[in-house]
Amino acid sequence: MLTFSRQEPGRRKQTGNEGIIMTSESIVHFHRMKDMPSSHLLGTGTPMCAGCGGLETLHNMYDILGEKTVFVNAAGCMTLLSVYPFTPFRGGWLYTAMASAPAGAQGVRDAMDILLQKKKLSTEDNMEVVVITGDGSAYGMGLSATSAAMDRNLNFIYLCYDNEGYGNTGQQYSAATPHAAITSTSKGSHGYPGFKKDLFSIWAAHRPAYVATIIGAEPLDLAKKIEKLQTMTGPRMLISLAPCPTGWDYDPKLSVEIGRLAVQTGIWPLKEYSDGKIKHTKIPKQRKPVEDYLKLQGRFKHLFEPQRDEAGIAEIQARIDAYWTRVMA
Amino acid sequence: MKTASRIVGTAFFMTGYEVQDAPRYGAERRGAPIFAYVRADKSPVNERGIIRQPDLVVVADDTLVGMPAAGVMQGIDEHTVLLINSHENADTWRQRLNTAATILILPAREDIKDRAELPYIGSRCAAACAVLTNVISRDVFTSALAEELEQLGEKIVKQNLDTALTSFELMSPYAGIVKQSGLPSAADYQQPGWINLPFDDAAISAPAIHASATSVKVRTGLWRTMRPVINYEKCSGCWWVCSTYCPDGAINVTEAGLPDIDYEHCKGCLVCVAQCPPQAIEAIPEHLAKEQEMSAADPSGIKPPGDSA
Numbered sequence: 001m002l003t004f005s006r007q008e009p010g011r012r013k014q015t016g017n018e019g020i021i022m023t024s025e026s027i028v029h030f031h032r033m034k035d036m037p038s039s040h041l042l043g044t045g046t047p048m049c050a051g052c053g054g055l056e057t058l059h060n061m062y063d064i065l066g067e068k069t070v071f072v073n074a075a076g077c078m079t080l081l082s083v084y085p086f087t088p089f090r091g092g093w094l095y096t097a098m099a100s101a102p103a104g105a106q107g108v109r110d111a112m113d114i115l116l117q118k119k120k121l122s123t124e125d126n127m128e129v130v131v132i133t134g135d136g137s138a139y140g141m142g143l144s145a146t147s148a149a150m151d152r153n154l155n156f157i158y159l160c161y162d163n164e165g166y167g168n169t170g171q172q173y174s175a176a177t178p179h180a181a182i183t184s185t186s187k188g189s190h191g192y193p194g195f196k197k198d199l200f201s202i203w204a205a206h207r208p209a210y211v212a213t214i215i216g217a218e219p220l221d222l223a224k225k226i227e228k229l230q231t232m233t234g235p236r237m238l239i240s241l242a243p244c245p246t247g248w249d250y251d252p253k254l255s256v257e258i259g260r261l262a263v264q265t266g267i268w269p270l271k272e273y274s275d276g277k278i279k280h281t282k283i284p285k286q287r288k289p290v291e292d293y294l295k296l297q298g299r300f301k302h303l304f305e306p307q308r309d310e311a312g313i314a315e316i317q318a319r320i321d322a323y324w325t326r327v328m329a
Numbered sequence: 330m331k332t333a334s335r336i337v338g339t340a341f342f343m344t345g346y347e348v349q350d351a352p353r354y355g356a357e358r359r360g361a362p363i364f365a366y367v368r369a370d371k372s373p374v375n376e377r378g379i380i381r382q383p384d385l386v387v388v389a390d391d392t393l394v395g396m397p398a399a400g401v402m403q404g405i406d407e408h409t410v411l412l413i414n415s416h417e418n419a420d421t422w423r424q425r426l427n428t429a430a431t432i433l434i435l436p437a438r439e440d441i442k443d444r445a446e447l448p449y450i451g452s453r454c455a456a457a458c459a460v461l462t463n464v465i466s467r468d469v470f471t472s473a474l475a476e477e478l479e480q481l482g483e484k485i486v487k488q489n490l491d492t493a494l495t496s497f498e499l500m501s502p503y504a505g506i507v508k509q510s511g512l513p514s515a516a517d518y519q520q521p522g523w524i525n526l527p528f529d530d531a532a533i534s535a536p537a538i539h540a541s542a543t544s545v546k547v548r549t550g551l552w553r554t555m556r557p558v559i560n561y562e563k564c565s566g567c568w569w570v571c572s573t574y575c576p577d578g579a580i581n582v583t584e585a586g587l588p589d590i591d592y593e594h595c596k597g598c599l600v601c602v603a604q605c606p607p608q609a610i611e612a613i614p615e616h617l618a619k620e621q622e623m624s625a626a627d628p629s630g631i632k633p634p635g636d637s638a
Contacts, residue, residue, distance in 0.1 A: 033569045040578030043542030044594035045549050047361075048576070051598035056576040067541070082538070090541035219573045245598075253599035256574050 030223035037063040043088035047080045051252025053243035053259055054078065054161030056216030058132070061159065061238075064226040067091045068127045070108050074101035074142055076134035077168040078161065091127055099141040101131045102149035105156045128157060128230075135162040135176035138239070139197050150206040150235045157229060158237045163244035164196070171247035178267075179319075180312055181299045183247075189302060190312065195319075199239055204273040209234030212272040212281075215241045217259025221270050221282050232274075241268045249298025261293040266320045269327070280327060287324065290317045330389055332477060333451035334365030337458045340465040340473035341369035349374055362399040367458075370509075383409055385461060385507045386430075387454045389447060391415040391437075392615075394426070396551055405430045410507045412457055414450065416616060433461075433503055435496065449492040452478075456496035463505030467497060545594070549577070553597030555612045557590060563609035564588065571601040571610070 030036070042059040054077065062069070070092035073079055082093045096104035109129045115121035133142055138160035146158065165171040165183050173183040175197040186192040203211045209232045214222040222240075229236040243259045245252040262268035263282060267290055270282040291313050294300040303309045331352035338350030346369040353364040366380045382404045391413050393399040405411060407429035413422055414435045422432050435457050438448075452474060459465035465473075471490060478486045528534070568588040572580040579591040580601060590601070602610045 033567075033573065036569045036573045038568060038572060038582040040572075041542075042578055043544040044577050044579050044591060045544040045547035046577065047547075047549075050552060050576075050596035051600055052576050056574065056600075059576070059578040060573060081544075084536035085538055086544045086547055087538045088542055088544040093538075216576070217574075251599075253603040255576065255598065256600050256604050 030220055030227060033220055036060070036219055036223060041067055041090060043090075045086065046088045047083065048077065049244075049246050049252070051243075051245045051255040052077075053216050053255050054134075054163060054240065056255065056259075057161060057214060057222065057240040057242060058159070060216060060219050060222055061226055062089075064223055065128060065130065065157075065230070068125075070094065070127050070129050072096060072101050072104040072108060072129060072131045074098050074131070074133035074137040075168075076137060076161075077163075078132055078134065079168070098133075098137045100145050101133050101137065101142060102145040102154065102156070102158070105129045105131045105158075106149060106152070106154055109155055129155070131156060131158040133158075133160055134167065135160060135164060135199075136166045136174045138162070139175035139199050143202070146203075146237075147206060150203070150208045150237075153208075153234050155233045156235060158235065160199070160237075160239045161242040162199075162239055163242040163247050165244075165247050167244055167247045171244075178316075180303060180316060181248075182302060183299070191299070191302060200271070200273070203237045203239075204278065206235070207276065208237055210236040210272065210274050211239075212237070213239050213241070213268065213270055215259045215263060215268060215270065217243070217256045218263055218270060218282060225272060225281070228272075247299075249301075250296055254296055258293065258296055261288065261296070264288045265290045265293045266324055267293055267316075269323070283328075287320070290320055330363050330365045330451060330454070333387070333389075333455040333458075334367050336452065336455035336470075336474050336477045337367045337465075338369070339477055340455075340459055340470050341367065343469045343473055344465055346371060346464075347374050349377075353379065362393050362396065380404070382406070382510065384510055385410045385412065385458060387435075387458060388413045388415075389450045389454055391417070392551065392554070394422075402426065402428065408508065408510055410461060412454075412461065414447070414454065431506065433500075433506070435499065449489050452489040452493035453496045456493035457500045460497055460500040460504050461507045463507075467494070470497075548593050549596050550591075550593045553592075553595060553615050555597050555599060556592070556615045556618045557595065557597070557599055557602050557610045557612055558618070559588060559590060560609045560611060561587065563607050565607045565609070567606060570604055570606060574600050574604045576600060 040059055040063055042062045046055065048055040058078070067090035071089060072094045073081070074096055075098040079095060081088055082095070087093055094104055094108060112121060112126060116123065116126060138146065149156065162176050164176045164178055164181065165174050170184045172185040173192050176199070177183055177186070177192045177194065178196045179194065180191040182191045200211060200213055210229045212225045214225055216222065225238070241259065241262055243255045245255060250258060263270055264284050264287070266284055266287040269280060271278055271280045294313070294316070295304055303312050334350040334352060338348045342348045349366070349368040351366055353366070368374050368376065368380065386401065386405060386409060388394060388401055388411070394401050394413065405428060409430040410433060411428070411430045412433045412435055414437055415422065416437045419432045419434045422434070426432070435453065455474065456470060459470045474490055474493060475486050478489055564587060566586050568580070568582040568586060571588045572582055576598060577594060577596060579595045581589045581591055583589050597615065599612050602612050
């Protein structure tokens, strides 16, 4: 028998109320790390790898969204979250094929809307529908279904945990794989020849209610964005870079450090889109050289050993510099 | 282990055997148990699938023995040889497992603290297999290993070979202990003990989970090879760092506002050790932590260090 006594999500605080403004929707304003929830909704005991950057994002996000959520999960690593009879969730969870999570979300949303209309479901029991997919689905085979869901202005949240490859099957490259990364299907001396697809821009071009990039290593930025999208309706889209010890080949304890370096080097810009405008939410004052980020990961080892590939590193750096020059102009 | 099975398979093949070798994967994540099988015979091998009655079982990671999902003990009987890579001795394992199988130990290297670090383990295990079956010569083993690891470069092949050949010495007293059992015949085939369930409506038969957060029943703490331990004298109580960054949410916060690691579920990623601002979390090898716990819990046994009473 499992029993849980929990406070309302979003209100859980250890001490004090400083800086907390409660509205009728019990919204907490996250000003500093201390405002992060001190107890966690997502059950422990999941089969995700030790040090999973995607799980870090999900557990922080779930703490803020609360248990009145139905997750619609496309095939991927996180499908393993819920393997009968075990689930870490407290609300609903539905498994769909890799390309069709947004279609699954449409079904769940429609069903609940009909029940609400017929007064068979009280507004209090209404739930938020959250699609959760990896980058293989989000950047690739699920993109069409996602585009269509945004066209229909589906009222849902979409979280893509982006570990830059098909992690669950052994890290084959995906459309999210960055240039030069070694994957199990790009093993040559220069790694993956292509470039990471700009999914943020593709999604934003649909003009949905909200699009943001997040990362577990910046929980405050993440919390603020989740809090903000909770006040909106329509498609609310999130891409979280998900440092992946298994696929990126690094010691699991470096997951947060690597995530933070992704932001500090500017390779993972934290930004949001709403009302036709893009805003960068955490601009690194002095961008660190990208090699600080690259050299911690086995998938980029060939840039440093046996000889330093100056041209290769410079090319990656130049793309980041060009991005920020464009943004800051 | 996949590599070990390939080396053993290739070595048998080079010796003139018919061979099957195959890995079996579960989820592709770090810490997931992985199995590999080798079947070898002088006559054609017609059997397929997993090996139900092994002549030899080699366990590279002894933490898997106690894990039901790993199924290490399945199909083991008095004719089986069980070789465990372990810090502990054969007697301890014999008592613990209460099995009729012959237990041998491939001594774990003393210098290895973190059991996730098992250098050259595949090659060591493969070499042990070669000796225990006593049909693969040193030369053949050497060529098989070189062939399987060729793409990793000469240096790595040599390191593997040097380490593997120490297994040859270590295991030589037991050369030939593994005896080939007879081929299972189709007439002996016994159907698995299926349980027939009548067909039900989807509302009943669909695998729906009605309770919440049942995953807490899964003790992922068993994955851990290194244990993060909080030194509360150094801890400054900034739980929002470790508790937020812990990917698994396995750091709770006490009433007093102090972080408390849930060892039932902590997978030992050590993100907390890396992120703790006052560096108050230390990583210690799990087997040492367990030994300390056991001696502290034993009322008749040794008192914990520093207890002068």
